[in-house]
Amino acid sequence: MTVGPATFKQLHLQGVRREFDAFTALKGLDLTIERGEFIALLGPSGCGKTTALNCIAGLLPVSGGRIMLDDRRVDVLRPEERGFGMVFQNYALFPHMTVRKNIGFGLRMRGVPKPELEKRVDAALAAVRLESQAGKLPGQLSGGQQQRVAIARAIVVEPPLVLMDEPLSNLDAKLRLEMRQEIRRIHQSLGSTTIYVTHDQEEALSLADRIVVLRDGAIRQVGTPAELYALPAHLDVADFMGFRNRVNGELVGMEGEDALLDIEGTVIRGRMRAASSGRAAVAAIRPDDLEPTGTDSGIPVRVEAVEYRGRGFHGVGVTASGTELHFASPYPLQRGAAVRLGADAGRVLVFGDAR
Incomplete structure (x- = not known):
């Protein structure tokens, strides 16, 4: 049974650990995220931010601690049971499917009736401003348009959380700036909850309500962009x-x-x-x-x-x-x-x- 669409109040990471043999990638993360927040996980390569995201998504099991959605433990659920939306670096679109079919894929897998499916796909296309591209294949789109399709596919299932793993890293500088604005607009218009992994401090500052800075698998500081920009707590x-x-x-x-x-x-x-x-x-x-x-x-x-x-x-x-x-x-x-x-x-x- 899936968690259900956008019904939670808080996501809690309670002492979350992840070990790979003798290496500890996450060292007891404690974090509470409020519904509707945009959270950026920020840090250099190898700090644990993508590992943390994958543990939340269910792509990696936790080695210790718990992940709670309100009073429901979700780290024991399979990824598809959690019902979270995921946007990857490489878009992961089906090249033989049109934009519309790519966006509706998750709904078809859930057995959503066709009238409801079409309605929700139309809404997702409108949210990412791709109505005119609905009949095209991914290979006929620009990189920014492909990323919008990936975002639409993630949000169309009405997930309680949208998880983004460095979604703009493959785009050029101009497209990254445009897509940053687009991601923030979509987040605000939908009232969704987003956890966004990045190594780019400008991305984190411009997008996030709060930034979580990680280093060596541990949280170093959590704060608003203004707090972290002006008064970082550690060197x-x-x-x-x-x-x-x-x-x-x-x-x-x-x-x-x-x-x-x-x-x-x-x-x-x-x-x-x-x-x-x-x-x-x-x-x-x-x-x-x-x-x-x-x-x-x-x-x-x-x-x-x-x-x-x-x-x-x-x-x-x-x-x-x-x-x-x-x-x-x-x-x-x-x-x-x-x-x-x-x-x-x-x-x-x-x-x-x-x-």
Whole structure:
């Protein structure tokens, strides 16, 4: 017996583990997802995000813990009994079937009467804006259109959850941007619940209500896009959220909420995000927030490269110790020039003990 269409209030992952022989891919995930949320599982390759999705879908059994839909345990059910919608990277469309038949395949397997099937397929075609392509074969469609067919096939069965595993990774940059907007529009118009796997922080930021950052099979941080963008709790999360510059320094004091960090003889200010048990600490700064100061303050670097990027310039500088820093500049700089780089204290995050 299947779970039924969109009737749940919460999905609970309770201590979910997944082991492959001696390797533990998931280390006791605890997470609650509310009905209607768009959740992004974000992290680098091998962090466990696709494994987590496959465990929720039933494509992999859990090694420990439980997956609950409200008070119903679903990790003991077969994938088809869970009734979740799944969108893969490779679309997995039947090449010999028309768009309409691909979308209606799951309904036919469920024995849905033809009048109801046609009505729901029409609604799904309208949701993904493919009414005019209904009679075509997948090979006659663009990559973005094929992905829309895959999404329509997932939502037409009215699943309680839609699970997406890096669905845009095979598309070019322009199509990815268009499909991001389309996926968000479909999610909002249907009021569905979506769990979306990605390694792209821009995708996660633009799509998700909440982002779950994973590393080495464990959850590192859960929060809204704004929370994770501005205040990552760990250095590895900061690195993944675009804080590309990581500079080692020595913690020399605090002034109010500002940490004072000595970097190669220059003291900079930043927000303390993780307490230090000693004096060693790391400053994390986004390239867009680090700019030439035009004064005697800031971290001294030698300019190694400068690229024009439309509204401004992107530079790479090297400190006396060899640390490479990426920065923004409103004006061009000559290679080999000596400049000092600085950022507002609120844009500099300081992590003690390099964690």
